[in-house]
Amino acid sequence: MSSLEEQIAAVEDEIRTTAYNKATQLHIGRLKAKLAVLRLERETRAKGRGGGLGYAVRKSGHATVGLVGYPSVGKSTLLTRLTAAESESAAYDFTTVSIIPGMLRWGGASIQLLDMPGLVPGASKGRGRGREVLSVVRSADLVLFLIDPEHPNLRALANELEGAGIRINQRPPRIVIHRSDRGGLTISSTVRLTHLAGGAAAQIAREFGMHNGSIVFREDATVDQLIDVLAGNRVYLPALLAVNKSELLTPSERAKLAAELRPVEPAFISARDQTGLDELVDQIGHALRFIRVYVKPPGRPPDLDEPVVLREGDTVEGLLHRLPTELDRTFRTAQIWGRSARFPGQSVGREHVLSDEDIVTVLVARGSARSAA
Ligand SMILES: Nc1nc2c(ncn2[C@@H]2O[C@H](COP(=O)(O)OP(=O)(O)O)[C@@H](O)[C@H]2O)c(=O)[nH]1
Ligand SMILES: [Mg+2]
CATH class of the missing domain: 3.40.50.300 (P-loop containing nucleotide triphosphate hydrolases)
Structure with missing residues (x-):
């Protein structure tokens, strides 16, 4: 039995020396999948030895x-x-x-x-x-x-x-994977697949030990993109x-x-x-796509000098993490003025995605110590 490193080298070699054409396409795809699985195994072992965990860098700033x-x-x-x-x-x-x-x-x-x-x-x-x-x-x-x-x-x-x-x-491939224990493998797509047609996707999934569940393609993904999603740690x-x-x-x-x-x-x-x-x-x-959000206490003007800096795609939830924990704990709803609001003062929940220069009022549950931010 050859070592993991030798197996990895052997598969890398085969990928390098196999000419890519219509006939070898699927074979190369499976080799790439095999290689990804072996590399995952190498990562797992390195972690087990305490290696590969990296430096402890404390993140700070936005x-x-x-x-x-x-x-x-x-x-x-x-x-x-x-x-x-x-x-x-x-x-x-x-x-x-x-x-x-x-x-x-x-x-x-x-x-x-x-x-x-x-x-x-x-x-x-x-x-x-x-x-x-x-x-x-x-x-x-x-x-x-x-x-x-x-x-x-x-x-x-x-x-x-x-x-x-x-x-x-x-961007992450638009492929949705659900694993299950039985029922076989279902592959479906909302677009025509040109790289992974005719059972190729299923064969690659099997290399990852996935025999049951579903894979839904929302784009014409490549072999490499499918492997990335199956590997899951990208x-x-x-x-x-x-x-x-x-x-x-x-x-x-x-x-x-x-x-x-x-x-x-x-x-x-x-x-x-x-x-x-x-x-x-x-x-x-x-x-880095920063956005600035202004907090407006109810009945008072917003503090336009002190934005809370968030990143594009951040939600009210993300904003709450930057405000006093009391507000997060007693949060009821947020009112929004600005580009992310469908109308001025719209009430939204934690999952609402904010836009640059939104103004936000946080309303908390009745009976909480303070009624709002
Ligand atoms: N000519 C030139 N030398 C530079 C510049 N920036 C850094 N160096 C030199 O390149 C060498 C390596 O720089 P260092 O910052 O230690 O590189 P690092 O190993 O990437 O961190 C040093 O001698 C620097 O003085 C530059 O803009 N121009
Ligand atoms: Mg240096």
């Missing part, structure tokens, strides 16, 4: 940004420039051996920036503390890739994240790219690099000379 790049691209220098944190930097690799947090402000929101050890090739397989670093990346709200003009290999960097189950600038993160040390580039070198990186549009910065940094912070702020 959102967390993970700084991802190879060693010596200037991550620590950038953190020091953007935040008050003291991240030591030096002209050799691996100066940062732990995760260093710093805080920056953007339009009323505070954003935690995490400087971490540089990724090295093979990080997702555990090289150079890669697994620990990647588990910190998983918990971030945004990835900021940093590359330098000498090693502009964004693809390799992104592949390390892919290998660790992190999906960049993608995270979907937005990402930005910055090219550091860009003061070293001539205008034509810069244009050439920009063309190579297309369709990604990098921010060209110099952490050393502090150029392009304001624009970068703006990009970060927009990418």
Whole structure:
């Protein structure tokens, strides 16, 4: 019986050496599924040994940004420039051996920036503390890739994240899975499937040990997307790219690099000379999709100077978590003025999704100590 690593290597090899065509398509799909299952097993074992759990990073601020790049691209220098944190930097690799947090402000929101050890090739397989670093990346709200003009290999960097189950600038596939113990497997779809037609989906599900239940496709998903949903431990993160040390580039070198990186549009910065940094912070702020919500105590005007900063998609529930716990405990209904309200003063429940610049009055159950926020 070969070891787990050997099995993984063997399947990876077979995928690499099998030519992709109509006849091998399903076979490759099943190999990919097999590989995903073996990798899940490897994760489980690593966790059992206490490895792969990552650093304990206490999140703070309204959102967390993970700084991802190879060693010596200037991550620590950038953190020091953007935040008050003291991240030591030096002209050799691996100066940062732990995760260093710093805080920056953007339009009323505070954003935690995490400087971490540089990724090295093979990080997702555990090289150079890669697994620990990647588990910190998983918990971030945004990835900021940093590359330098000498090693502009964004693809390799992104592949390390892919290998660790992190999906960049993608939304979760619209596939709904229900497992059960009996009744066989039902596959249905609301659109025509071009990648997973003719029993392919069922065969891939079986590789994951799923023999009963239902899979509903709400989009024309690929094999990889189905595998992601079956594996179940993927995270979907937005990402930005910055090219550091860009003061070293001539205008034509810069244009050439920009063309190579297309369709990604990098921010060209110099952490050393502090150029392009304001624009970068703006990009970060927009990418995090903050919204500002104003709380209005009943019968009084809202406090327009002190918004509660939330993220797009956050609900009244999320707002309550930011207010005194008493309000959360005794919450009855919320009244909304603004873009998310169908009419001014609409009453909504905890699940209501808020919009930027909404005004919210929290009403609490009668007989509670205070009647409202
Ligand atoms: N030319 C240039 N060098 C930089 C810039 N930013 C950082 N460096 C240098 O690159 C080296 C590595 O920086 P560091 O921040 O430690 O990189 P890290 O390993 O990614 O954290 C140091 O010698 C820095 O002074 C920059 O914008 N331009
Ligand atoms: Mg560093």
